[in-house]
Amino acid sequence: MNQQDPLFSVLTPVYDPPIDVLQQMIDSVRSQTFDRWEHILVDDLSPSSSVRDVLRRAAGRDSRIRVIERTAKGGISAGSNDAIAIANGQFLALLDHDDLLSPDALEVMARVITEHPDVDYLYSDEGKIDESGRFFGEFRKPDWSPEYLRSQMYTCHLSVIRAALVEEIGGFDGAFDGSQDHDLVLRVTERAKEVVHVPSVLYYWRVIAGSTARTLSAKPWAWDAGRKAVQAHLDRIRISATAFPGRVPGTYELQRQLPLDYRVSVIISTRGTVGSVWGEQRCFVLETVRSALAATEHPEIEFVVVYDPLTPERVLTELAGMVPRGSLVLVPCAGSINSSRKRNLGSLASSGEAVVLLNDNVEVRRPRWLENLVGPLLEPDVGLTGARLVDRDGGIRCAGYAYEKGGYQSPFRGLNDHEARLISHTLVNRECSGVSTACAAVRRAVFEHVGGLCERLPSSMADVDLSMKIASAEHRVLWLANVELFSFDSFLEGLECSSVQPSEYDLVDARWGVAERTYDSYMPSY
Amino acid sequence: MSEHVTGEIVSETEDPADPRAFFTLVAERVALLIRPSRVLDFGSARGDFVRAFCEQGIDAYGIVASGVIDTVNPAIRGRLSIDATSATTKRWDLISWSGIGEHLSQVNVEAGIDAICKATDRVLLYSTPSDSGESRQVNRRAQANWASAFADRGLYRRTDLDLASASLWASIFERSPEAISDLVQRYEEWTYPMLVELLDDNRSSVIEAMRTLRVALSHGTELVTTSPELDALKIKHSEVAQELQETRHHLLTCRDELIGSEAEIDRLRQKLQAEIEERDRLWHECQSLQRQISNKRSSVGWRIWNALVWKLDHGRQKRAKR
Numbered sequence: 114m115n116q117q118d119p120l121f122s123v124l125t126p127v128y129d130p131p132i133d134v135l136q137q138m139i140d141s142v143r144s145q146t147f148d149r150w151e152h153i154l155v156d157d158l159s160p161s162s163s164v165r166d167v168l169r170r171a172a173g174r175d176s177r178i179r180v181i182e183r184t185a186k187g188g189i190s191a192g193s194n195d196a197i198a199i200a201n202g203q204f205l206a207l208l209d210h211d212d213l214l215s216p217d218a219l220e221v222m223a224r225v226i227t228e229h230p231d232v233d234y235l236y237s238d239e240g241k242i243d244e245s246g247r248f249f250g251e252f253r254k255p256d257w258s259p260e261y262l263r264s265q266m267y268t269c270h271l272s273v274i275r276a277a278l279v280e281e282i283g284g285f286d287g288a289f290d291g292s293q294d295h296d297l298v299l300r301v302t303e304r305a306k307e308v309v310h311v312p313s314v315l316y317y318w319r320v321i322a323g324s325t326a327r328t329l330s331a332k333p334w335a336w337d338a339g340r341k342a343v344q345a346h347l348d349r350i351r352i353s354a355t356a357f358p359g360r361v362p363g364t365y366e367l368q369r370q371l372p373l374d375y376r377v378s379v380i381i382s383t384r385g386t387v388g389s390v391w392g393e394q395r396c397f398v399l400e401t402v403r404s405a406l407a408a409t410e411h412p413e414i415e416f417v418v419v420y421d422p423l424t425p426e427r428v429l430t431e432l433a434g435m436v437p438r439g440s441l442v443l444v445p446c447a448g449s450i451n452s453s454r455k456r457n458l459g460s461l462a463s464s465g466e467a468v469v470l471l472n473d474n475v476e477v478r479r480p481r482w483l484e485n486l487v488g489p490l491l492e493p494d495v496g497l498t499g500a501r502l503v504d505r506d507g508g509i510r511c512a513g514y515a516y517e518k519g520g521y522q523s524p525f526r527g528l529n530d531h532e533a534r535l536i537s538h539t540l541v542n543r544e545c546s547g548v549s550t551a552c553a554a555v556r557r558a559v560f561e562h563v564g565g566l567c568e569r570l571p572s573s574m575a576d577v578d579l580s581m582k583i584a585s586a587e588h589r590v591l592w593l594a595n596v597e598l599f600s601f602d603s604f605l606e607g608l609e610c611s612s613v614q615p616s617e618y619d620l621v622d623a624r625w626g627v628a629e630r631t632y633d634s635y636m637p638s639y
Numbered sequence: 640m641s642e643h644v645t646g647e648i649v650s651e652t653e654d655p656a657d658p659r660a661f662f663t664l665v666a667e668r669v670a671l672l673i674r675p676s677r678v679l680d681f682g683s684a685r686g687d688f689v690r691a692f693c694e695q696g697i698d699a700y701g702i703v704a705s706g707v708i709d710t711v712n713p714a715i716r717g718r719l720s721i722d723a724t725s726a727t728t729k730r731w732d733l734i735s736w737s738g739i740g741e742h743l744s745q746v747n748v749e750a751g752i753d754a755i756c757k758a759t760d761r762v763l764l765y766s767t768p769s770d771s772g773e774s775r776q777v778n779r780r781a782q783a784n785w786a787s788a789f790a791d792r793g794l795y796r797r798t799d800l801d802l803a804s805a806s807l808w809a810s811i812f813e814r815s816p817e818a819i820s821d822l823v824q825r826y827e828e829w830t831y832p833m834l835v836e837l838l839d840d841n842r843s844s845v846i847e848a849m850r851t852l853r854v855a856l857s858h859g860t861e862l863v864t865t866s867p868e869l870d871a872l873k874i875k876h877s878e879v880a881q882e883l884q885e886t887r888h889h890l891l892t893c894r895d896e897l898i899g900s901e902a903e904i905d906r907l908r909q910k911l912q913a914e915i916e917e918r919d920r921l922w923h924e925c926q927s928l929q930r931q932i933s934n935k936r937s938s939v940g941w942r943i944w945n946a947l948v949w950k951l952d953h954g955r956q957k958r959a960k961r
Contacts, residue, residue, distance in 0.1 A: 412850060437850050437854075438850075438853065439853030439854050457891055457892070458888065460891075461887050561891065561894070562894070563894065563898055564892065564894030564895025564896070564897065564898055564899075565891045565895060566895075567895045568895070578899075581902070582895075582898055582899075582902075585898075620899075623906070624899050624902040624903055625902060625906070
């Protein structure tokens with residue numbers, strides 16, 4: 114350790130914790146392997162004087178510990194702001210009064226700060242500790258994922274923030290008490306030069322009755338404060354969307370708006386296949402288009418249907434009657450079962466600013482699908498968005514792709530609806546490494562820049578390749594939980610899409626690597 | 640009011656086809672809503688407004704241009720005058736400012752409004768819109784502009800009185816001591832519902848218009864008449880379009896190949912770099928081992944050991960020979 118190492122100010126607002134828990138928290142700071150720190154504890158007028166006794170004793174034993182005793186109760190933000198006001202450190206580390214730092218927490222953070230001199234915000238992985246002192250529930254977090262942060266406060270602990278930036282934004286805002294840390298991190302990351310995820314468990318959340326770690330439904334007001342913080346963030350950075358409570362406590366759902374004149378081209382390749390769904394015969398493509406139209410109010414929509422010569426004339430006639438006049442482009446495509454080629458030809462015949470790739474065997478399940486799927490593309494760094502695909506029973510078919518464990522995975526595939534509700538990754542919007550083009554949207558400029566879908570990959574490996582191409586062009590790829598579609602098997606589409614040839618695998622491996630991929634930065638816990 | 644104000648008064652362009660019916664409509668509405676006892680009509684043309692007010696039992700008078708006084712209906716001639724100055728020294732329940740300001744210069748308009756606002760607390764403004772096509776109007780203004788001029792003199796629109804059924808161009812302004820906040824609230828309460836209604840209507844209208852436009856465009860392409868030249872052009876166009884599409888498709892697949900190749904090169908470069916680093920590491924390890932070996936070989940212990948080994952070997956060979 115030397116004088117170039119950063120000084121950390123560990124900030125802990127205190128209000129009436131169990132005495133032994135408070136002592137353990139203080140000890141976890143004192144036993145750090147890195148010694149350039151100060152610990153500022155602010156007692157918010159705890160009813161028990163023994164809390165103040167513990168704090169005073171700790172300050173008496175170690176000069177790096179400083180205590181503020183508030184004379185009026187002000188809430189967690191006021192306490193934290195009092196601590197910020199007297200902090201000397203270049204970085205602030207936020208520690209709750211009943212939690213623990215791992216012994217090397219500050220040492221690891223200091224090392225990462227040295228490696229990233231421009232970093233303004235760092236967050237680590239975290240675990241939980243129960244009332245008996247047992248460690249459990251390790252949460253391996255994804256790398257920086259702004260869309261995820263809008264849907265859930267996932268960065269949480271241990272958060273380390275450059276002090277100058279906290280001062281610049283005015284510290285904590287008491288209007289969001291209960292979700293004050295979510296609000297602070299949203300405001301910090303709006304201005305941060307660099308955000309770094311530290312993939313080590315450096316913090317343990319104590320699960321006690323009423324603790325947010327156990328259940329957010331214990332604090333409904335905290336959930337509402339979080340929703341308001343997300344909405345304020347959206348308004349500040351001019352994302353045209355409304356934040357609603359998500360499916361489970363602590364999560365938020367963004368409903369995006371799309372300008373009425375933003376032209377969207379939906380590309381569907383079909384051969385008019387008929388199959389049975391829920392005991393009824395249907396022509397898949399007709400139901401796809403019907404449900405797609407029924408679940409959007411967006412007027413500037415064009416359907417480009419690339420059809421095989423085997424497609425019955427009746428299907429094309431019905432399509433023409435279903436779609437508003439002037440909004441249907443039929444592209445004949447003979448002699449090819451190459452889905453990538455068909456979709457590329459469809460995109461070339463289309464005129465929208467955004468291209469939506471849609472399988473012909475899906476059915477839109479939730480309203481405003483098009484607005485929510487295409488809306489994120491208005492953010493200039495978003496290149497590709499994908500949907501939540503479920504089977505006919507509501508079980509997960511695709512919740513985005515992960516590239517790890519020596520291959521390309523489809524995490525959570527096969528989980529039923531109940532199981533999926535226990536995993537926030539299946540419930541909220543987030544960055545991811547890849548999405549299925551069974552339903553995906555991409556800006557035309559980006560699609561053309563990366564050369565569309567690779568026609569040497571007629572199967573679903575083209576999805577992987579497209580996602581990798583777009584990500585390598587430094588565009589964000591988003592998986593959107595609130596764009597939900599049923600995805601049904603159809604015999605011929607199944608033949609076409611599911612059977613991956615070894616040569617395709619080799620091609621994707623040559624471009625992007627498979628064997629050496631052991632860690633997906635957006636799905637590390639999978 | 641100065642004399643020259645009255646000199647410019649001419650007949651007005653009204654919105655209904657029958658001017659008499661229009662004046663009657665407005666007068667009826669005014670009588671019903673505010674029941675004035677005495678009314679002065681500025682810019683009375685041929686006295687139609689005065690007549691209409693009188694028919695409603697209102698004691699009405701008018702100021703007309705000097706050239707028309709002899710041509711008006713004898714029944715109301717006694718109620719008309721060219722002397723605006725005298726008229727505005729009296730108090731009136733209502734003064735009608737009907738289409739006169741448009742014919743006056745800026746200076747005269749301000750003087751005219753000053754005069755009538757001293758003579759009354761209530762003004763019936765009847766102003767033709769700026770696109771009415773009346774060529775003699777030298778000082779056309781938007782409704783908002785007239786409203787602003789009256790507001791400067793403490794008169795604000797009565798948002799609770801609706802003359803729209805008679806004319807969209809007519810409105811009542813009344814002196815009011817309202818605070819700005821009350822005034823803004825009153826205007827907001829009046830305009831906001833209309834705005835919401837307008838925007839709601841517009842949104843669906845825009846959506847509908849977009850759909851209609853698309854239909855019209857597709858009809859348009861179908862309605863093109865045929866001729867041999869046109870047919871030939873269409874074939875040519877179709878061929879060129881096909882060629883263009885193929886070129887674009889080729890370009891797209893080339894871009895994919897290019898980006899794929901770049902990705903492959905990047906990966907190979909990374910692999911190569913890793914292998915170079917591994918080779919360097921092994922080479923350094925090898926160098927280090929060689930140094931250790933040569934150090935060992937030059938050490939005293941090594942030499943003694945070597946001498947011992949040589950002696951032992953030599954002894955062994957001797958014994959073997961024996």
